[in-house]
Amino acid sequence: MELTGERQFLLRGGRIMDPAQDVDFVGDVLVHEDRIEHIASEIDVPPSTKIVELSGKWIVPGLVDMHVHLREPGEEYKETIETGTRAAAAGGFTSVACMPNTCPSNDNSGITRFIIDRAKDSGRCRVFPVAAITVGQDGKGLTEFGDLLSAGAVAFSDDGLPVQNPAVMRLALEYSLNFNALIISHSEELELSKEGCMNEGKMSTRLGLKGIPVAAEEIAIFRDICLAKLTGARLHIAHVSTAGSVEIIRNAKAQGVRVTAETAPHYFSLTEEAVAGYNTFAKMNPPLRTERDRRAIIEGLRDGTIDAIATDHAPHNSLEKECEFQLAANGIIGLETALPLALKVLVNEEGFAPVQVMRLMSSNPASILDIPGGGLRPSGIADITIIDPEEEFTFTRDTIHSKSYNSPFLGLVFRGRAISTLLGGMPVFDANGLFDIGY
Amino acid sequence: MGKLKARHILGIAHLGMEEISFILDTAVSMKEIMERPIKKVPPLRGKTIVNLFFEPSTRTKLSFELAAKRLSADTVSIAASTSSVVKGETLIDTARNIEAMRPDIIVIRHSMSGAPYMLSRHVGSAIINAGDGTNEHPSQALLDLMTVREHFGRIDGLKVTIIGDIAHSRVAHSDILAFTRMGASVTVCGPATMMPPEPGELGAKVCLDLKDAIRDADVVMALRIQKERLGRLSPFPSEREYADRFGISTAIEPYLKKDVIIMHPGPINRGVELSPEIADGINSVILKQVTNGVAVRMALYTLLLADLQEHG
Numbered sequence: 001m002e003l004t005g006e007r008q009f010l011l012r013g014g015r016i017m018d019p020a021q022d023v024d025f026v027g028d029v030l031v032h033e034d035r036i037e038h039i040a041s042e043i044d045v046p047p048s049t050k051i052v053e054l055s056g057k058w059i060v061p062g063l064v065d066m067h068v069h070l071r072e073p074g075e076e077y078k079e080t081i082e083t084g085t086r087a088a089a090a091g092g093f094t095s096v097a098c099m100p101n102t103c104p105s106n107d108n109s110g111i112t113r114f115i116i117d118r119a120k121d122s123g124r125c126r127v128f129p130v131a132a133i134t135v136g137q138d139g140k141g142l143t144e145f146g147d148l149l150s151a152g153a154v155a156f157s158d159d160g161l162p163v164q165n166p167a168v169m170r171l172a173l174e175y176s177l178n179f180n181a182l183i184i185s186h187s188e189e190l191e192l193s194k195e196g197c198m199n200e201g202k203m204s205t206r207l208g209l210k211g212i213p214v215a216a217e218e219i220a221i222f223r224d225i226c227l228a229k230l231t232g233a234r235l236h237i238a239h240v241s242t243a244g245s246v247e248i249i250r251n252a253k254a255q256g257v258r259v260t261a262e263t264a265p266h267y268f269s270l271t272e273e274a275v276a277g278y279n280t281f282a283k284m285n286p287p288l289r290t291e292r293d294r295r296a297i298i299e300g301l302r303d304g305t306i307d308a309i310a311t312d313h314a315p316h317n318s319l320e321k322e323c324e325f326q327l328a329a330n331g332i333i334g335l336e337t338a339l340p341l342a343l344k345v346l347v348n349e350e351g352f353a354p355v356q357v358m359r360l361m362s363s364n365p366a367s368i369l370d371i372p373g374g375g376l377r378p379s380g381i382a383d384i385t386i387i388d389p390e391e392e393f394t395f396t397r398d399t400i401h402s403k404s405y406n407s408p409f410l411g412l413v414f415r416g417r418a419i420s421t422l423l424g425g426m427p428v429f430d431a432n433g434l435f436d437i438g439y
Numbered sequence: 440m441g442k443l444k445a446r447h448i449l450g451i452a453h454l455g456m457e458e459i460s461f462i463l464d465t466a467v468s469m470k471e472i473m474e475r476p477i478k479k480v481p482p483l484r485g486k487t488i489v490n491l492f493f494e495p496s497t498r499t500k501l502s503f504e505l506a507a508k509r510l511s512a513d514t515v516s517i518a519a520s521t522s523s524v525v526k527g528e529t530l531i532d533t534a535r536n537i538e539a540m541r542p543d544i545i546v547i548r549h550s551m552s553g554a555p556y557m558l559s560r561h562v563g564s565a566i567i568n569a570g571d572g573t574n575e576h577p578s579q580a581l582l583d584l585m586t587v588r589e590h591f592g593r594i595d596g597l598k599v600t601i602i603g604d605i606a607h608s609r610v611a612h613s614d615i616l617a618f619t620r621m622g623a624s625v626t627v628c629g630p631a632t633m634m635p636p637e638p639g640e641l642g643a644k645v646c647l648d649l650k651d652a653i654r655d656a657d658v659v660m661a662l663r664i665q666k667e668r669l670g671r672l673s674p675f676p677s678e679r680e681y682a683d684r685f686g687i688s689t690a691i692e693p694y695l696k697k698d699v700i701i702m703h704p705g706p707i708n709r710g711v712e713l714s715p716e717i718a719d720g721i722n723s724v725i726l727k728q729v730t731n732g733v734a735v736r737m738a739l740y741t742l743l744l745a746d747l748q749e750h751g
Contacts, residue, residue, distance in 0.1 A: 202637045207552060207553065208572060208575065213636075323529060323531070324551040325551065
C-alpha cells in the first residue's frame with residue numbers, strides 16, 4: 001500500500017461489529033486517510049478505490065489492552081516499546097496502556113514523555129502510559145498527578161508494588177477527584193501473599209510450594225472498594241482472579257460504587273493445574289486459581305461484572321524463567337494470544353456473542369481509560385482490526401513478535417486470530433498480505 | 440536383577456507400589472552387606488556419585504556418602520558454601536558444569552521445591568532428590584517404610600500418625616504419599632497453623648486432638664520443629680506450649696498402644712517433640728531408621744545404575 005498521497009480504501013463484505021453502538025451486520029467500511037469515512041451495508045466507490053474483500057472476516061474496532069508491561073526504559077532485554085507494540089499490532093491491538101514499573105519507574109512527567117515519544121518513533125500502536133500513584137512506587141508520597149496527566153498519562157497505578165497503607169490509597173483516590181483521574185488497583189495484601197509463589201490449595205500442597213490464599217486478593221479489593229465508596233473516586237481493579245473478588249465487585253457495582261474491573265485471558269483459560277512440573281511459564285501474580293474461580297471469572301465477564309479483558313503482558317527473559325520455581329519472575333506475555341484465547345474459550349466454548357468479546361476488548365477499556373477508539377463511527381479514527389475467525393495457527397516461539405517467549409500457550413493450536421491491524425487507517429500488521437505491506 | 444522404571448528418584452509422587460516394594464526388597468539385601476565384618480562390595484567400582492548439597496546436612500549427606508563407599512563408587516560432596524552458587528552462578532549452569540565431568544549420579548539437596556525436577560530436565564545424569572524445599576524427601580520416606588515393614592512384617596493396614604509441622608515438612612509430604620501408597624492410613628496432627636491447605640490431596644486425614652490422633656496408631660512419627668523455617672510469624676506461642684500440647688512424653692504415654700513404634704527423622708529437639716524417655720524408650724526405632732537409611736540409599740544407587748547400564 002502507498003504510504004504517501006491520498007489514502008482511501010474500501011473494506012468490503014465483512015461482518016462489522018461495533019460494540020460501542022451494539023451493531024453486528026455484514027457490510028462495507030470506507031477508510032479515508034486516518035478516518036472512517038462511511039459505514040453501510042453496501043458502499044459504491046469509484047473504480048480507482050482499492051477494495052479489500054473481507055467476506056467471512058470480521059471488521060471490529062482496534063483492540064485496546066489496558067494493562068501491559070513494555071519494559072522500556074530499563075529492561076530492554078525483555079521488551080522494548082518497538083517490539084511490544086509490534087506484538088500488540090500482531091494481536092489485533094491498536095492501543096495499549098503500559099504500567100509504570102519500568103526502571104526508573106514512570107513517576108514523573110519526564111518518563112511519561114519519553115514513553116510517548118518512543119512510541120511515536122517506533123510504535124505500531126498507540127501507547128498510553130499509566131503513571132505511578134506514589135513516587136518510586138514506594139507507597140508513601142503521591143506523584144504529581146496534574147503534571148503527569150498533562151504529559152499524557154491516562155491513569156495511576158502502583159502495579160506490582162501495591163499501595164499497602166490504606167491512608168495513602170485514600171489520599172490518592174481523593175486527590176484523583178480534582179482531575180477525575182482513574183486509579184488502578186493491583187489488589188494484593190502483601191502480608192498474606194509474602195513468599196507465596198502459586199495459588200494456595202491442592203496444587204501447592206502437592207508441589208510443596210508456598211501458596212497465596214485468595215483472601216490476599218479479596219481483602220485488598222474490598223479495602224479499595226470501601227475507599228472508593230468513601231471518596232466517590234473512580235477505581236479500576238486490575239487482573240481479577242478469584243470467585244470471591246468477582247462477588248465483591250458485583251456487590252459494589254450494585255451499590256453504585258464507581259468501580260470497574262479487568263481480568264486476563266489466563267484467568268479464564270487456565271487453572272493452577274498448569275503449574276504441574278514446576279512450570280515457571282504458569283507462574284504469575286495473582287496466581288492461576290481453581291476451576292471454580294475460572295468459572296466465576298467467565299460468569300463475571302458474561303454478566304458485565306468484569307468490564308474488560310487485559311493481557312497483563314509481562315515479558316521476561318529466560319534468565320528470569322529458566323530457574324527454580326520460587327526464584328522465577330511472575331508473569332507471561334499475552335498480546336498475541338489474548339484474542340485467540342477469547343475466541344476459543346469465550347466464543348467457542350462458552351457461547352459469548354463475538355460482539356460481547358469485542359466490547360470487553362475494545363469499547364469498554366477505551367471508555368474506562370477515556371481514550372479514542374473502541375468504536376467504528378463515521379469520522380471516527382480508523383483504528384480497525386480484521387479478524388479471520390476460521391484461520392488456524394500454531395502458537396510457536398518463532399512466530400512470536402514480542403522479544404520474550406514466556407507463554408504457557410506455546411504449541412497450542414488456535415482457530416481465529418487478527419489477520420490485519422489498521423492504525424489510523426495505516427496497516428501496521430498484515431499477516432495475509434491483504435494490504436501488500438509485507439508484514 | 441530387575442530394574443526400576445524411574446530414571447531419577449525425584450519424589451514418592453512418581454513411584455508406584457511395585458517400584459517401592461522392589462526398592463525395599465533390594466534395601467534388605469543391602470542391609471545384609473552392612474552387617475558383615477567387611478562392609479564393602481565392588482558393584483559400583485568406577486562409578487562416580489556427586490553429592491550436591493545446597494543446604495546444611497550432616498546425617499543425610501553422611502548416609503549417602505557411606506552408601507556409595509560401601510558399593511565402591513567414588514564420591515565427591517559439594518557444600519553450597521564452597522560452591523560457585525555464592526559467586527552468582529545459576530543452578531542449571533552449576534549442574535551442567537558438573538555434568539561435563541561425567542558423573543553417573545547427582546544427589547541434590549536444595550532449599551527450593553522442584554529444584555531436582557528442573558535439574559533432571561537439563562542434565563543427563565540420574566538425579567536423586569535428597570530433599571527439596573518443602574516438597575519431598577523420598578529416600579527418607581523409603582527408609583521409614585523399610586523400618587516399619589521390618590518391624591511389623593507389613594505396611595498394608597497399619598495406622599500411621601505424623602505429628603508436627605506437616606505444611607513445611609518434606610518428610611511428612613513424602614511419608615504421607617509413601618505410606619498411603621503402600622496401603623497404610625495416615626493421620627496428621629499438630630497446631631492447625633502447621634497443617635497443609637489441602638491434606639486430603641496427599642491422602643492424609645487431619646486430627647487436631649493429639650490423644651485421638653495417637654490412640655489407635657501403630658506408628659507415631661514426631662517431626663522436628665524446624666526453628667529455622669519458622670520465619671517472622673511463629674505458628675505456635677512457645678516451645679513450652681508445643682511440648683505440652685503436641686510433644687510425645689510420658690504424660691501422653693497412656694494413650695499410646697503398647698506395641699506402637701516411635702519414629703523421628705532427626706535430629707531430635709529433645710524435650711520438645713519427644714521427651715528423652717520416649718526417644719530412648721523400648722518403642723523407639725529411631726536409630727534403626729538411621730541404619731536403614733544407608734541400606735535404602737545403597738539400593739537406590741544400585742537400581743539406578745543397573746538401569747543406566749541397561750540403557751547404555
